[in-house]
Amino acid sequence: MSTALDAFRYQEEDTPLHHLDPRAKLLIVASLILFLWLWWDLAVVLLALVPLTVLVLVGRLGRPLVGSLRLYALLGLLLVPLNVLLHSALTFPPGQAEVLMTLTPPETPLLGGLAITREALIFSLLVYARLVLMLVATSVFFLTTSLDDLEALLLSLRVPYFFVLTLSLAFRFLPTLGEEATRIREAQVARGLDLETGGRLRRLWRAGIPLLLPLFVSVLRRSVRLGEAMEARATFAYPTRTNTVDLVVRPGDVGVVVATLAFLALAFVFRVIVGPA
Amino acid sequence: MRSKPLLSLRDVHYVYPNGTPAIRGVSLDVLPGQRVALLGENGSGKTTLARLMVGLVRPSKGSVRLGDVDYETLTTHDIAREVGIVFQNPDHQIFLERVWDEVAFGPRNYGLSPAQVEERVGTALHEFDLWEDRYRLPVALSGGERKSVAFASSFALRPRVLLLDEPTKGMDYGRKRRLATMADRLTAEDRTVFFITHDVDFAYASTERAVVLRRGRVLLEGRTRDVLSRSDLADAGLHEATAPLLLATMRERGISPDSALYREVQRRVEAVS
Ligand SMILES: Nc1ncnc2c1ncn2[C@@H]1O[C@H](COP(=O)(O)OP(=O)(O)OP(=O)(O)O)[C@@H](O)[C@H]1O
Ligand SMILES: [Mg+2]
Numbered sequence: 019m020s021t022a023l024d025a026f027r028y029q030e031e032d033t034p035l036h037h038l039d040p041r042a043k044l045l046i047v048a049s050l051i052l053f054l055w056l057w058w059d060l061a062v063v064l065l066a067l068v069p070l071t072v073l074v075l076v077g078r079l080g081r082p083l084v085g086s087l088r089l090y091a092l093l094g095l096l097l098v099p100l101n102v103l104l105h106s107a108l109t110f111p112p113g114q115a116e117v118l119m120t121l122t123p124p125e126t127p128l129l130g131g132l133a134i135t136r137e138a139l140i141f142s143l144l145v146y147a148r149l150v151l152m153l154v155a156t157s158v159f160f161l162t163t164s165l166d167d168l169e170a171l172l173l174s175l176r177v178p179y180f181f182v183l184t185l186s187l188a189f190r191f192l193p194t195l196g197e198e199a200t201r202i203r204e205a206q207v208a209r210g211l212d213l214e215t216g217g218r219l220r221r222l223w224r225a226g227i228p229l230l231l232p233l234f235v236s237v238l239r240r241s242v243r244l245g246e247a248m249e250a251r252a253t254f255a256y257p258t259r260t261n262t263v264d265l266v267v268r269p270g271d272v273g274v275v276v277a278t279l280a281f282l283a284l285a286f287v288f289r290v291i292v293g294p295a
Numbered sequence: 296m297r298s299k300p301l302l303s304l305r306d307v308h309y310v311y312p313n314g315t316p317a318i319r320g321v322s323l324d325v326l327p328g329q330r331v332a333l334l335g336e337n338g339s340g341k342t343t344l345a346r347l348m349v350g351l352v353r354p355s356k357g358s359v360r361l362g363d364v365d366y367e368t369l370t371t372h373d374i375a376r377e378v379g380i381v382f383q384n385p386d387h388q389i390f391l392e393r394v395w396d397e398v399a400f401g402p403r404n405y406g407l408s409p410a411q412v413e414e415r416v417g418t419a420l421h422e423f424d425l426w427e428d429r430y431r432l433p434v435a436l437s438g439g440e441r442k443s444v445a446f447a448s449s450f451a452l453r454p455r456v457l458l459l460d461e462p463t464k465g466m467d468y469g470r471k472r473r474l475a476t477m478a479d480r481l482t483a484e485d486r487t488v489f490f491i492t493h494d495v496d497f498a499y500a501s502t503e504r505a506v507v508l509r510r511g512r513v514l515l516e517g518r519t520r521d522v523l524s525r526s527d528l529a530d531a532g533l534h535e536a537t538a539p540l541l542l543a544t545m546r547e548r549g550i551s552p553d554s555a556l557y558r559e560v561q562r563r564v565e566a567v568s
Contacts, residue, residue: 205388210404231390
């Protein structure tokens with residue numbers, strides 16, 4: 019359905035990245051994000067692109083990521099102009115930076131002297147690039163980590179089973195919810211609910227209650243039923259339980275962790291010695 | 296002379312967006328005034344075919360016509376006035392605070408006058424034994440009762456073709472009989488009712504015509520009595536209806552159809568199915 023969400027939904031594939039220990043994967047992705055977070059310059063963005071590209075290629079994530087390009091474009095359209103204006107006015111005002119374009123003459127009341135400065139433009143683009151890269155890193159993680167792996171990861175981080183189960187149930191039910199919504203829509207349309215004529219707003223208005231209420235009721239009904247069914251099967255009754263996936267460290271995982279740490283260390287040295295670009 | 300079909304499907308195919316070919320070349324004429332059983336194993340395409348007939352999904356290939364009008368020129372809203380459907384799960388449509396309003400939802404959508412709505416709803420509620428419950432909160436009814444509310448709400452629309460998906464599932468014997476009576480009432484007005492069901496005995500007792508699907512195609516079609524007494528039904532995930540099976544066994548064992556025993560068994564077995 020929605021392409022934006024597809025960039026964060028697990029896609030079953032047979033690649034080394036999909037088989038990597040989720041803890042190692044979390045470490046890679048988290049350190050990439052940390053790296054992008056700590057330093058704010060072009061060199062860092064370019065440097066981060068290297069491992070990220072490798073991950074995307076190894077995990078064969080090109081197609082789902084292309085699907086999310088529209089989301090990033092939209093984000094850019096919203097964020098970049100706003101940032102440019104703000105930073106041109108506050109962080110890099112015309113007196114201290116090179117003016118590329120004057121928007122309002124200085125004598126304009128209230129909004130006088132607005133301009134776009136070179137530094138602000140560059141800075142805003144960088145901020146945007148970092149944000150996109152962080153999002154891509156996040157989606158690399160979610161695209162390649164199955165729910166079972168995610169559960170095992172959280173459990174291994176000592177997150178209580180109750181929370182892990184709640185989270186994973188929520189994830190598992192999302193697609194079902196979409197399916198349910200379709201069925202409800204069909205059932206109401208079959209009773210003459212008109213969702214085809216009139217403007218978009220009018221249709222939305224007509225559809226609201228007849229669609230949302232049954233969805234709400236059936237989600238409630240389902241959760242109560244699910245809860246009872248789980249209790250009937252002794253969920254939470256015993257302090258220890260066996261898991262579908264038990265995480266075992268393999269040599270490959272260790273290699274990846276070492277490589278990641280090496281990259282981080284190198285990047286750190288590079289950044290400290292060479293200084294900002 | 297054969298009467299004109301209410302609906303005609305010609306070589307209809309339907310492929311789900313994920314690539315599942317659910318319907319693979321179905322041609323069917325829906326004649327007026329018939330009770331039709333639509334049978335077939337799980338996943339054979341019954342529900343999908345029903346959605347195609349209501350115009351909720353459109354054929355990937357082939358055509359569906361309402362009388363002489365091709366579905367392509369009609370909105371689902373137009374089609375739903377003539378072709379109704381009740382899905383398996385009544386909770387997918389119930390949302391109003393009184394049974395009465397729930398049943399009135401459809402007629403109001405088509406702008407009937409208050410008097411007409413009153414009349415339609417009253418008839419439907421009596422038909423499904425819900426009159427006493429008319430002021431109750433529908434979500435607080437039992438499963439079978441909620442199902443009856445869903446039936447009543449489509450019945451009130453008086454569609455020319457009414458499709459019921461698994462209507463007998465979870466229904467007690469009384470409600471099943473009522474369903475059959477309701478179908479009789481509709482067929483008397485030259486309307487047609489489809490029972491999509493796995494309940495072979497119900498189909499045998501309450502329909503004249505049967506269509507058996509298998510893997511998105513029509514495997515068998517004909518008079519219910521003939522179709523449901525075939526011994527090769529297992530191929531379609533079905534079993535023979537109990538009544539003909541029992542009577543055939545008696546005949547094979549040399550009990551004459553004219554004998555008192557045979558007639559008594561026949562009478563009693565047909566009375567309960
Ligand atoms: N929303 C959907 N998306 C993709 N495939 C679907 C969808 N709904 C049904 N199918 C597939 O289409 C085929 C026909 O399904 P359908 O629901 O029409 O079967 P059915 O005869 O009604 O089965 P049942 O007796 O179990 O209700 C099946 O193979 C099913 O897996
Ligand atoms: Mg079905």
